[in-house]
Structures are given as C-alpha cells and as structure tokens.
Amino acid sequence: MALSGLDIFKLLPKTNCGDCGVPTCMAFAMKLAQKKAELSECPHASEEAKATLGAASEPPIRLVKIGGANAFEAGNETVMFRHEKTFFHQTGIAIQLNTSEDKDKILKKIKEIENYQVERVGEELKTDLLYISHNSKKAEDFAETIRLVKQNSTKGIILDCLDEEVLKEGLALLKDDRPAVLLRKEISDNDIEIAKEYDISLILTAQSLEALANQAEKARNMGVSNLILNLESENVGQQLQNNTILRRSALKANFKPFGYPLFAYINAENEFDRLARISILLCKYGSIIALPDHDKAMLYALFTLRQNIYTDPQKPIQVDPKVYPIGEPTPESPVFLTTNFSLTYFIVSGEIENSGTSAHLVVADTEGQSVLTAWAAGKFVGETVAKFIKQIKLEEKIKTRKIVIPGLVAQISGDLEENLPGWEVIVGCQEAADIPSFVKQVNLT
Numbered sequence: 001m002a003l004s005g006l007d008i009f010k011l012l013p014k015t016n017c018g019d020c021g022v023p024t025c026m027a028f029a030m031k032l033a034q035k036k037a038e039l040s041e042c043p044h045a046s047e048e049a050k051a052t053l054g055a056a057s058e059p060p061i062r063l064v065k066i067g068g069a070n071a072f073e074a075g076n077e078t079v080m081f082r083h084e085k086t087f088f089h090q091t092g093i094a095i096q097l098n099t100s101e102d103k104d105k106i107l108k109k110i111k112e113i114e115n116y117q118v119e120r121v122g123e124e125l126k127t128d129l130l131y132i133s134h135n136s137k138k139a140e141d142f143a144e145t146i147r148l149v150k151q152n153s154t155k156g157i158i159l160d161c162l163d164e165e166v167l168k169e170g171l172a173l174l175k176d177d178r179p180a181v182l183l184r185k186e187i188s189d190n191d192i193e194i195a196k197e198y199d200i201s202l203i204l205t206a207q208s209l210e211a212l213a214n215q216a217e218k219a220r221n222m223g224v225s226n227l228i229l230n231l232e233s234e235n236v237g238q239q240l241q242n243n244t245i246l247r248r249s250a251l252k253a254n255f256k257p258f259g260y261p262l263f264a265y266i267n268a269e270n271e272f273d274r275l276a277r278i279s280i281l282l283c284k285y286g287s288i289i290a291l292p293d294h295d296k297a298m299l300y301a302l303f304t305l306r307q308n309i310y311t312d313p314q315k316p317i318q319v320d321p322k323v324y325p326i327g328e329p330t331p332e333s334p335v336f337l338t339t340n341f342s343l344t345y346f347i348v349s350g351e352i353e354n355s356g357t358s359a360h361l362v363v364a365d366t367e368g369q370s371v372l373t374a375w376a377a378g379k380f381v382g383e384t385v386a387k388f389i390k391q392i393k394l395e396e397k398i399k400t401r402k403i404v405i406p407g408l409v410a411q412i413s414g415d416l417e418e419n420l421p422g423w424e425v426i427v428g429c430q431e432a433a434d435i436p437s438f439v440k441q442v443n444l445t
C-alpha cells in the first residue's frame with residue numbers, strides 16, 4: 001500500500017538540513033509520496049527508513065539516463081494519459097549506425113544527424129541517441145565506429161554487439177558516457193557483471209510478457225536496476241496492446257519488473273507502415289524508438305507529433321508578452337496584435353515576415369492561450385489589451401496610431417478603441433495565412 005507523506009516523514013531524520021535539494025524533511029516526504037523523488041536523494045536516511053521506504057518510495061517507472069553530461073532521460077512517468085497530468089520525458093529517437101558500413105559513410109551519416117534540427121514554436125527538435133549495431137565481421141570496426149561517434153557527437157549511445165569481448169573493448173572507450181547495451185538474447189550472469197562494472201543500462205529483449213518479467217526480476221535481484229524493456233511484437237496492434245499492459249502493470253498494479261522505460265526498433269519495409277508504427281509508439285508509451293535510417297521527411301513529421309504529445313497540457317508553450325520587431329520596423333511601421341501562445345506568435349510573425357512588411361507585433365499576456373480561447377476566458381478583451389499597451393508604453397516608442405487586431409476577435413474593436421483614445425483599431429484577417437494579401441489591400445499606417 002502506498003505510504004502517505006506523513007508516514008514517510010516519520011521515518012526521515014527531521015533535521016531539515018536541505019541536502020536533498022528541498023528545505024525541509026516534510027517537503028521531501030511529500031515529494032517521495034508523490035513519487036517525484038527517490039529516497040537515495042537524502043544522504044542521511046537510516047537503514048530502517050531505507051528498508052521500509054525503499055520499494056514504496058521508488059517511482060513506478062524508473063528514471064534511466066543514457067549519456068554523460070546532458071544525458072538523455074527516459075521513465076519517471078506517473079500517468080496513463082497525458083491529460084491526467086503530463087508525460088515527463090518525451091520519446092527518444094535513436095538512429096542506427098552499422099559497423100559494417102564504410103567509415104566515410106558512417107561519418108557522413110553522423111554529421112547529417114548532428115546537423116539536422118528543426119525549430120518549431122521556439123523549441124529545437126532533434127534526434128536524441130545513436131544506436132551502434134555491430135554487424136561487421138571485423139571486430140575492430142566496433143571500436144572504430146564508437147571513436148567516430150565520440151569525436152563527432154555528444155548524443156547518448158546504445159550498443160548492440162553479440163561478442164562479449166568486443167563489447168567490453170567498446171565499453172572501455174565510453175567510461176563516462178553511461179551507454180545502454182541492447183541484449184538480444186536472455187540476460188546472463190555475465191551481462192549483469194558487465195552492467196555493474198561499466199555502469200551501463202541494459203535493454204532486455206523478450207518475446208513474451210512472462211519472459212520479460214523473469215529477466216527484469218533476475219537483473220533486479222542481482223543488483224542491476226537501470227533497465228529498459230524491449231518486448232518484441234509481431235505487429236503494431238500487438239505492440240500497442242503490450243505497451244499498454246506494461247505501462248498499466250507498472251502504474252496501476254505497481255508491478256516492479258515492468259516499471260522501466262520501453263524500447264523498440266522499428267524497421268518495417270514499407271515506409272507508411274513504419275511511420276504508423278512509430279506514431280503509435282510515440283503516443284503510447286515508447287520511451288526510445290530506434291530507426292534504421294536518418295530520413296529527414298519522416299523525422300520532421302515525428303518531431304511535430306512528439307512535441308504535441310509531450311508538451312505539458314497544464315502549461316501552454318508561451319512567448320514573453322512584449323512588442324516584437326518583425327523585420328526592421330521604424331516608428332511609422334504598422335502595429336499588429338496577437339496573444340502569447342507560442343504557436344500563434346510564430347505563425348503570425350512568420351506571415352508578417354512573408355508579407356515583406358516590417359512591423360511591430362504586440363504580443364499580449366494571455367497566459368499562453370490562443371486568440372479565441374483567451375477571448376472566451378476574458379483575457380483578450382479591449383480593456384486588458386489597452387491596459388497592456390499602456391503598461392509597455394507603446395505610444396512613447398512609435399508614432400503609428402493604428403493597430404490591427406485578429407479578425408477572430410472583431411468584437412473587441414469597439415471596446416479597445418474606447419480604452420485607447422487616439423487609436424484606430426483595424427480588424428484584420430481571420431487566418432494568419434491571409435496576412436500577406438491583407439497588408440497589400442489595407443492602409444495600415
């Protein structure tokens with residue numbers, strides 16, 4: 001049974017030393033109760049507390065890190081559905097490098113992966129991990145590929161090598177890099193010794209839930225807890241079902257052997273099947289997805305989907321409320337108004353830029369809500385917008401006295417004019433995409 005914050009507090013030292021990163025033992029107890037901290041973060045916990053709280057205080061899905069500084073993190077999830085709270089760690093996308101390939105080709109691929117990132121609503125979207133598959137007949141190709149990766153990338157590394165000695169040579173090159181190793185056969189005592197010696201995570205592979213649970217139990221009993229689960233599934237339907245069972249078992253039944261992030265390697269021949277399968281895993285509990293190719297078109301779509309799933313629904317992505325110069329505006333340039341929901345800001349600013357007009361874009365504080373939502377919530381109405389414009393002293397910075405408001409909130413124009421004496425309010429277009437033609441048709445200065 002889960003312990004309450006008060007139950008946990010009784011077992012803590014009660015010295016309020018703050019060494020755990022929060023100021024009091026009570027605050028730390030509350031974090032433990034909410035599974036947002038681990039007991040190991042309190043260096044003064046007694047053996048009794050460790051024994052009693054150990055299992056009870058573990059997050060239902062363990063946080064696993066791959067990489068050195070700025071490591072990729074997976075796990076620590078607490079809900080089945082994003083709208084219940086949020087998903088904490090977005091799915092990591094790993095791109096495969098084959099050691100059998102020519103080294104120039106591998107280097108070219110690494111550079112392509114490193115150079116490809118997309119900016120969307122103010123965030124940089126990119127791949128997270130490199131997955132090195134040792135399929136060359138020459139043992140030295142494994143270490144050589146690892147060196148190439150280390151010299152040209154800072155991404156976390158997943159290793160897939162069936163030869164234990166070759167694997168150890170590779171791991172010796174990655175001392176401070178905490179790589180993960182994919183086991184494609186049942187976990188052995190040797191694998192566990194290697195995991196302990198090199199401080200790595202193990203990706204356990206199985207074809208059934210029972211076999212996976214047995215392997216995870218064995219690793220846990222032998223002291224290895226940085227695990228990732230790879231339950232191979234015949235088709236996308238089965239994979240979705242398996243992932244749901246794994247997540248539900250971890251969260252609802254507190255079944256510890258399934259309380260780890262999930263891995264999948266997707267290499268469906270048909271690119272539509274591949275995209276469908278990856279998309280489903282992005283939505284349903286895939287923690288790491290490894291892909292054979294660096295396909296920019298597919299990645300762009302996946303980045304967008306991933307960003308939409310993994311933003312915190314309680315915290316809309318927002319930009320700072322202020323006046324943004326678009327192009328090189330002068331005091332006589334047109335003035336546009338919008339809200340500080342990131343997506344709205346980037347679409348509107350992009351379309352003003354497309355119109356070739358330099359302008360001032362007034363971004364009002366609507367707590368990250370889009371135009372209509374903010375209006376419906378009373379956060380984007382004439383009075384509040386006028387107050388904001390006065391507060392930022394816009395009239396002192398520019399000479400223009402015309403302001404273009406979004407067409408979707410034409411109804412605030414009268415109210416805004418009343419609250420902004422001396423200004424003419426122009427109702428703009430409803431769709432941002434129409435801004436370039438709107439600018440050509442209407443005199444805005």
Ligand code: SF4
Nearest residue numbers: 016017018020025042
């Ligand atoms: S480190 Fe331990 S003793 Fe110190 S405040 Fe945190 S919980 Fe209390």
